[in-house]
Amino acid sequence: MPTVSGAIALHSSLCTISSDKPSLPNHVYVATKPKNLLQNHPLYTPTNAKLSIQFKEKILCLEILGIDAGKALSQNPELHTATMESIHSIISFLISKGIHQKDLPRIFGMCPKILTSNIKTDLNPVFYFLLQDLQVQDHNFRKVVKKNPRLLTSSVINQLKPALFYLKKLGFKDLAALAYQDSILLVSNVEGTLIPKLMYLESLGFSKDEARFMVLRCPSLFTFSIENNFQPKFEYFDEEMGGKLEELKEFPQYFAFSLENRIKPRYLEVVESGIHLPLSVMLKSTDEDFRELIKKGGG
Known part of the structure; x- marks a missing residue:
């Protein structure tokens, strides 16, 4: 991948494109092959044949920097009118803050909106x-x-x-x-995300202080979906496992484990072996340690 300065220099050359071949260093020119790269890019379909040369340059430069231009343009329509100079200023600013060029594809890939920030x-x-x-x-x-x-x-x-x-x-x-x-x-939105998670925990029977203690012990609780995570896992814990709230209060990380791939299969093995394991031991143990616990319990 070219350096940021190299990519910026490349764009400066591209901005002066005419009917003649752009005057670029050989090692850079190989990476940009005048028409083939543009024509083969998924954004350059016949219906987009009239795209301005400036827009094509923008796509090309984004791709050279390792950014998925199609995805970025789709998620951030403002990029359509953003100038390459403004995009370069964003990149230079982030570099000045210690961000590495190799980080940019992931950063912009996750948040294309940054490319048009002020x-x-x-x-x-x-x-x-x-x-x-x-x-x-x-x-x-x-x-x-x-x-x-x-x-x-x-x-x-x-x-x-x-x-x-x-x-x-x-x-x-x-x-x-x-x-x-x-x-x-x-x-995360306080009123739309954080507070509802605490309220849900309280609805299960935990006091305000107990719910607060749980998220302090396991902050990831704030990131879990109520419908897709909390509800099905609590229902299984309550109805199938016959668990007590005290266990969840002491081990809120229970909600961080996969219901289908971890909780259910391990609980069934514990039941079949006839042994009792604390919730934390049952779920946190490595596969090897868990097998050993089951073996000893069954023996």
Whole structure:
């Protein structure tokens, strides 16, 4: 993959395309083969034959940077009118913040909206939030952004600060954990996502403090679907396993395991062996350790 500076230089040459072959270094020109690459690209169908040369250059440059141009344009229509100069400024800005070129395809692939962000009003506030509110040192920006590119498309005022305030109120005090491990919570809607998960846990019979304790023990509970995760797993736990709420309070990670691939098969083996295993031991044990436990219990 060409370097960012190389790709930018390439675009500068492409922007002056005429009927003559662009004057590019041989090693770069091989990667751009005038018409074949453009004609064979899925976006260049006969119905798109009248695409402007500037638009074609944009697609080509995005692809050279390792970005799926078709997907990016589909998910972010604003890219259709964005200039390559503005896109290059976004890339240069991220590089200046410690992001590596090899990270860009994944970052832009997950969040094409970043490509049309405003550096002053959108991106700079996020990095200031990371530095001031989450106490992330600038040399660690890359680690945080790689983990969760959605941070760069989130409003600091309307999303990140309210989420951080709510999480702190719940008892999340480890800023490093929020930044490097659980940053998905910061881009989750407080009223639409976080609060409903707590309310659901309370509806199962847990007190407010118990529900809060559970999410502090297992922050990923905030990321699980009520319909597709909580409900079926709790129903199995309650109706088939005859479990007690106390067990889930002590081991909320239960909801993080696959119902079909882990919970059901292991529980059935435990029942068949006639032994009793704590919920955490039954699910957290490696396959080898679990087999050994079953073997000893059955013996």
